[in-house]
Amino acid sequence: MTSSPSFRIxxxxxxxxxxxxxxxxxxxxxxxxxxxxxxxWCDTDYLRYQHMSIDDIFQAIATYTAKNIIITGxxxxxxxxxxxxxxxxxxxxxxxxxxxxxxxxxxxxIDYIAVSPKxxxxxxxxxxxxxxxxxxxxxxxxFKIGQPVTTEKKVSSQYEPPLAPEQIQLAQARFxxxxxxMANKIHAKHYFLSPLEEGGQMNILQTIxxxxxxxARNEEEKHAKExxxxxxxxxxxxxxxxxxx
Ligand code: SF4
Numbered sequence: 001m002t003s004s005p006s007f008r009i010x011x012x013x014x015x016x017x018x019x020x021x022x023x024x025x026x027x028x029x030x031x032x033x034x035x036x037x038x039x040x041w042c043d044t045d046y047l048r049y050q051h052m053s054i055d056d057i058f059q060a061i062a063t064y065t066a067k068n069i070i071i072t073g074x075x076x077x078x079x080x081x082x083x084x085x086x087x088x089x090x091x092x093x094x095x096x097x098x099x100x101x102x103x104x105x106x107x108x109x110i111d112y113i114a115v116s117p118k119x120x121x122x123x124x125x126x127x128x129x130x131x132x133x134x135x136x137x138x139x140x141x142x143f144k145i146g147q148p149v150t151t152e153k154k155v156s157s158q159y160e161p162p163l164a165p166e167q168i169q170l171a172q173a174r175f176x177x178x179x180x181x182m183a184n185k186i187h188a189k190h191y192f193l194s195p196l197e198e199g200g201q202m203n204i205l206q207t208i209x210x211x212x213x214x215x216a217r218n219e220e221e222k223h224a225k226e227x228x229x230x231x232x233x234x235x236x237x238x239x240x241x242x243x244x245x
Contacts, residue, residue, distance in 0.1 A: 008033030018239025
C-alpha cells in the first residue's frame, strides 16, 4: 500500500483573480509553500505552511463554487508530487492555472501558465528560463532592490537606489532591454508590467512610462525589421485595491 503524499499548503481560499489577463476570473487559490528565489519585496509568507493530503485539500475546496484553480506560491512548480495533485484536480474537471517564476518546467496538465520573471535574478534567467507561457508579468524593479540582502550589503548599511537622472535613465534602459530579452525568450500571448510595491507605495508612474517606451520601441522595430513584437500592458494587483484576498 502506498502512502498519500502531503503538500505544503500556505493557504486555500476562493476569490477573484486580481491581476493579469484573467483579472476578475472566479478562482480557488491553492498556495504552496517554499520558493526557489527569495525576492526581498515578496508579499507572500511562503515558509509558513501546514501539510495537507489530497483528501484534506478536496475537503477544503468542497464548498467552493469556482471551476478554476490557481496553483500559486511561493514557487508551486518545485513542489514534489505536484503532478498527483494536478491529476486529481483535473479528474474533477477544474481548469488549472499556475503562477510561476518561469525558472522550472511546468506540467502539461496546466491549462494556463502565468509567469513572473524577476529582474533581480537576471543571471538565473540566462540559463534556466522556460520558453512558453500564456502570460508574462514583470514587476518594475529597475534598481533590483528585490535581490536578497547579502552580508556585504548588511554591513554597508541600507541599500539606496541611485537618484541622479542619468543613473535612472541608464537603469530604465537596461530594464527595458531585459523585458525585451524576456519577451524573446518566453513566447506568450500577453505581456504585462506590474508596479513594485514597497513600503505601501507603488511606482505606477514609472511603470506606465516604461510601458509607453517599450511599446514605442517595439513599434519602431516592427517597422524596421517586420517582426511581430508584443504589446505590453499594465497589470495592477487589483485585489489589494479592492481589499479582497
Ligand atoms: S519568486 Fe515570487 S514567491 Fe518567490 S520570493 Fe520572489 S516574489 Fe516571492
